[in-house]
């Protein structure tokens with residue numbers, strides 16, 4: 438693969454005539470975690486959805502190594518995990534994972550499932566349990582496990598830690614880091630939890646009202662105090 442798996446160039450996006458994102462340029466690279474930070478309403482989810490091909494750019498472009506963003510989403514090259522827990526509550530863990538596997542990849546399902554279980558052992562222990570009986574954290578892990586069944590190259594994660602206890606958040610963030618490093622996945626991580634996101638990210642972009650106010654290496658921001666953060670956001 439030449440070039441980044443997914444990138445945005447001068448991307449503008451929004452809803453109807455309303456423009457939410459203004460000329461955002463980023464690159465998601467294999468094996469790296471790009472954190473997207475910013476206050477509520479800054480445009481983080483809009484950015485992810487446009488990168489995923491769920492929304493069309495109003496101007497600028499999203500370039501995907503696998504072709505159009507919609508084709509990449511359909512083929513599983515790009516996978517979007519929304520902040521709402523999206524699992525089938527009446528199905529078991531195994532059934533949820535199988536349902537997420539593209540029909541053409543059914544033969545690979547056992548290997549992919551083993552890999553998801555490696556990242557989230559609780560899913561293996563409770564593989565015959567209905568997902569609706571799971572805690573919020575376990576459902577979030579199952580959502581990411583379902584994304585892995587598509588063997589993606591790009592993982593777009595919208596606020597994976599939302600509403601979870603700190604210890605569960607730590608486990609999730611550690612798994613995100615491992616996923617990028619071990620699977621050579623390009624991870625784009627939208628997060629409100631700045632400290633934890635910076636702990637696992639390689640690069641960071643900060644959005645304010647849909648505009649990039651900072652982009653660079655994550656370690657450059659890890660030493661900022663609260664006042665400096667407030668000024669940046």
Ligand SMILES: Nc1ncnc2c1ncn2[C@@H]1O[C@H](COP(=O)(O)OP(=O)(O)OP(=O)(O)O)[C@@H](O)[C@H]1O
Nearest residue numbers: 452455457475476477478479480481482483484629
């Ligand atoms: N479906 C929609 N139709 C119209 N406006 C929308 C829609 N979804 C979001 N917006 C608006 O777009 C702006 C950016 O929203 P977005 O959800 O991308 O921000 P965010 O940074 O992800 O915020 P949060 O952290 O609260 O999810 C907000 O002003 C929001 O009200």
